[in-house]
Amino acid sequence: MAEKVLVKGNEALAEAAILSGCRHYFGYPITPQTEIAAYMAKRMPKVGGVFLQAESELAAANMVFGAAGAGARALTSSSSPGISLKAEALSYIAGCDLPCVVVNIVRAGPGLGGIQPAQSDYYQATKGHGHGDYQMIVLAPSSVQEIIHLTADAFDLADLYRMPVMIMGDGMLGQMMEPVEFDLGERRKLPEKDWATTGTDMKRKHNIINSLIMNPDDLEACVRARYERYEQIKATEARAEEYMITAYGTTARIVKNAIVELRKKGIKVGLVRPITLWPFPEATYKKYADKVSAILSVEMSMGQMVDDVRLAVNDKVPVHFYGRTGGNIPYPDEIIKAMEEIAGGDK
Amino acid sequence: MQQVFKKPNALCDVNLHYCPGCTHGIVHRLVAEVLDELGIEGKAIGVAPVGCSVFAYDYWECDMQQAAHGRAPAVATGIKRVHPDKVVFTYQGDGDLASIGTAETVHAAMRGENITIIFINNAIYGMTGGQMAPTSLPGQVTQTSPYGRDPKTQGYPVRMSEMLAQTDGAAYIERVSVDCVKNVNNAKKAIKKAFQTQLDGKGFSLVEVLSTCPTNWGKSPIEALDWLRENMIPYYPLGVKKDKTTEE
């Protein structure tokens, strides 16, 4: 068993990426994810890898596009305003069916917003980043230990399904220190990257990495094939823990404390915590839709994931929302009050 | 029978989609001849831009990747950092390289990124139908400068090669033209030297090629070559702008 060490979320993520075989990191400074870049700047040269501080997030993400096409496990990280700039490359990466991992340590927005923790980029992460018909797998760790496991998973999922994978945390998770083990566990077997640009060596036909398809039928067929793959991912990769207030990431941890108090007060309540935001664990919500009398979605936003919860339960059960935004964190007593109001209204 | 002329091996056996008289085709051929002569097709990885040469990935036999508009130097950086022993090049127009991708170009040069850029300066946005480019000349009439480019409101043309020559990371920068046989021969020499610069690990190399766009200039191919000679060369002087290749 690996030894327990005390580390920050951001640094745990960086080290887990290196342990997962990532040797190419491209980034641009932004709070509250800068520790990832700082860690990579120190560690990459020691493991024969590349750390490159790009001139912008646009360039960093497009460097990842190149490195991914060349067959490497490439990583970039940023926080909300930077992810908006990475959107262009993410669309190209998805359109070229390339694997890569991108990290968003979310801060409150819109605009320059603030630097306090938030979950206000849920829509961006799960519904739209760059242009076009495509999806990205989105993983939402809620502890430093889980950051390590999900980082390793992110690289595997990206390679397996040949698509970008986002790890979405928030400033609190990135900055917080917890004791962890750097043990990645059993990893899955992955396909060869015979599509990569490695030079033909005059031994094979040239590989072309491209998303430009001028014939509408051909483009539609290509997009449809990609969506068939997405269906497979939805069926096999969606994960969640099962209870009744629903929240993800840091917020889920606060909800757990609120649940302990609510149970003491005799309100039977549990937690559904999506680990994958896309694919959204719809089946879990469907399973509970008949069994619970109300669902409360708690988020560090004005209510984004709540839309997906509503879609999943399809009006079978009322879905309520409680949120704080701007970098404010919901306190357990606020959540308790919101839940008590719902439970009281039910009587 | 003695063969005196043939298609370079590194050029795919397909019809290029360029307009009649467009010089993109000449430069494609020169790049292919150089890949052949240096024997580097098998280790070359090219990056195609957004612009008239957007289909360039179908024209060279080496591995190719597409980039978003202006980002080719960033994509090439990513590839080169994964495969430092391969030969990585981009092929970009002036809107791509000198407008939307200025930052990527300048910073690749400043990093001394060991890649080669073939930069097609035709003083116009070809693919989108003839809008003003950052390289359009003062007074030049385009779709978006219908009264002629007025530097007072539309700024001055950028001399990219001279600008990039100021960066310490640039190893070799030359401006050439493909308006006549003599200049085409010089252009090939420059392209070869640029690839050699990369092979020798000397750093960033770029060849700016003054090119024609007869279609959007509204000229016949011959008139276009004359216009290039009479108007572009005086504003964009040919020659070596930076050469660190002899330094140890």
Ligand SMILES: Cc1ncc(C[n+]2csc(CCOP(=O)(O)OP(=O)(O)O)c2C)c(N)n1
């Ligand atoms: C982000 C983005 N903006 C705009 C375009 C549209 N666009 C395609 S090609 C082009 C201009 C290309 O001109 P240039 O680089 O000079 O190359 P040329 O066509 O003259 O060879 C533009 C603006 C695009 N594809 N992507």
Ligand code: SF4
């Ligand atoms: S539009 Fe201009 S640059 Fe483009 S192919 Fe035609 S002549 Fe060449």
